[in-house]
Amino acid sequence: MTQIIKEKKTLKQALLNKRMLICILIGFSSGLPLYLLIQFVPLWLREHGVDLTTIGLFGIVLFPYTWKFLWSPIMDRYVPPFLGRRRGWMLITQISLIVLMGILAMFNPAKDIAAIAVIVGFIAFFSASQDIVIDAYRRELLPDEELGAGTGFSIQAYRYSSFIPSGIGFIVADFMGWQAAHWFVSIFMLVGIITTLFIDETSKAGDEPQSIREAVVEPFKEFFNRDGYRSAIMILLFMLLYKLGDNMATALETPFFSDMGFSALEIGTIAKISKTVSAAVGTIIGGIIMIKLGINRSLWIFGIFQMISILGYLALALVGNNAVMLAVATSLEYLGVGLGSVALIAYMSRSTNKHFTATQFALFSSLVSIPRTFVGAASGYTIEHIGYAQFFVVCFLCAIPGMLMLFKIAPWNSKKESTENQSAQQTTAE
Template identity: 35%
Template sequence: MKSVYASSRVYPLLVLGFASGLPLALTSGTLQAWATVDGVSLQSIGFLTLVGTAYTLKFLWAPLVDRYAPDFLGRRRSWMFFSQVLLALFIAGMGFLAPSSHLGLLAVFAVIVAFLSATQDIAFDAYSTDVLRDHERAAGAALKVLGYRLAMIVSGGLALILAGTWLGWQYTYVLMGVFMLVCAVATILAPEPEIVAKAPRTLGLAVVEPLKEFFSRRGAILILVLIVLYKLGDAFAGALSTTFLIRGAGFSMEEVGSINKIFGLAATIIGALAGGSIMSKMGLYRALMLFGLLQAVSNFGYWVLAVTPPHLYSMGLVVAIENVCGGLGTAAFVALLMALCNQQFSATQFALLSALSAVGRTYLAGPLTPPIVLALGWPVFFIMTVFIALPGLALLWFKRAEIKALDQLSR
């Protein structure tokens, strides 16, 4: 696997995955922490999760990304570059708006960041699907996840430390904008795919043909349901995890940031790289089932934190296990999405599939978690998240024949 990770088509995905993951925490977990310490109500914090609607609806403008592209860097990298430059500006701008006094305007900026981030994801997902050879998908998916999770640590855990003890919220968000500009340079240096598919001749074809091709497949509807359900338990467990650790479990903002940075970083590296290696040996279906079970069981760790006194070692262990299991599951899930895409329509199809994966997080986990927690308490809620994960695993088993037929990962 070492030579695969060293491929010029694979290793750039680490930095580009970082660019993909950086905005999400800044409009979700980190923004959630900022609003929490700034005195915003729990219900308002819960509705801030609706900022992520752009990730769910990005398939609506994915055909535009497929059909049109500047000539500057090619079909995919041009969209990535210009999205990253605009993201840098708006992320920095968020730092000048405090949640307690400018919550509405801050939410508008967050929505714009989410829209630009979703547009970057459309182009990046299509690029990674196009640029990787079949035998590189496991390693490519692993590095995408690793880069994404590293960005979540930087814009989540490290940002909390910087905001709480060093820079304050304003300059922390400005720094995150600078990181995004660095990623834009990496986009310029990344290679073009060996085979560049031609853009659809018309916008109409860019809209219709990807959907027509996908839904002509046997069992397409159930595959889409599987995509929604596979990480649903994980989405519920993580919806208000930062607020839980600070307000529910009794840890300080600096402690949460430190643990996420140290244990989360180490666990992310282990999980992502192990995921790519394991998938290449055991195949996509078995990896999805094993990793799905692990990410469901890992939610028990939050229950332990909810029923025991706060202790840094216990939080570190829970965060480490959750990051390892979440990284494994996400790596397999990304490989599944790649395998499902027809390269001719990779932007629109990947956008549709990945947007569906955000349905649970945006429309179910975000809005429903606050009332469930208020009604039942944190311990019962985290037990529920384990059972929420089971329907997705049952459907995965039911669709095992189709998943195995898609599997192009080398054993």
């Protein structure tokens, strides 16, 4: 009985604490500039008569999100003269973002498209840089048994930040004009700035690498020497494969829905609502479940569900135009997306060394984005040659290698993880 009460208390402590609130606030700050770039700016440009080709080219300036590992060693190596290594860099990036987002309002897309492209590029750079330091801070802030919950809350806050630029921001633009809308959106970066000023620093003085060479070489050297090159390569390969089937299944889902005969209205309402709600449920519930299951077992259970959920799209391909089946299939798929994502990110966080958190996590997050970059072209080619139903069978089969790697990467009964979790829970209870 005493053990049950202790476990319940530990679960409550793991969810209702200052660390979870911090994860929510920094997650919001991390997502806001990205959604400004991918949702707010395109409509702003289009409303001012910019052609679609030019708007499409603006996607190129988002490259910092993929290549952020290139300058992450600088943020690991150098400590700003204020607030510490993590909070100092957070404040620098956040102030840069609020200033740049405000300056963007002063330009006219019909006349200043080149200047706008430059500013948008800088926003993308500082946004990706903020992500580097926030990911590192979150890893250092959370004990291992809270990585799932903290990551889940952070992901949801990241997603919900989109309601500011692409929801309320559009309403403000309609009533007060685009300049006011720009300033309105930029003001919400104060959430991150205020949070940064009041939270505690997680990085201790002297933890940082003592040279640029050490900051660049040591994170890779430490990772590959930790358990040997073979283990390191297995971990990287697992990160690439764990969500491969999932990424393939969702890569061209909108054309798939259209080809099944669903209207734009049905896709925009039934599919969108089902996806949004299910992904939210998956990340939050998944994070909570991980407190008790641990990361290893969560990777197994969530991975199996993620793989099976692909079959919902197979069923939709066989049934065809059926609104109920559309809702069921998208709900299952994105519940799997949410569960699998929170487990993988928690695993990536655990796989970092706290001396090189920024560099190693930036490398991992860039690595897992590779499949999403290339599966679209491969998926389209496959669908054209074998059809949708067979394609989703292929997606299901492509999820199996990642699951099989769990026997080596994250054994179900890992004594090491059990020992770490028990130690962390005792520390939390104390």
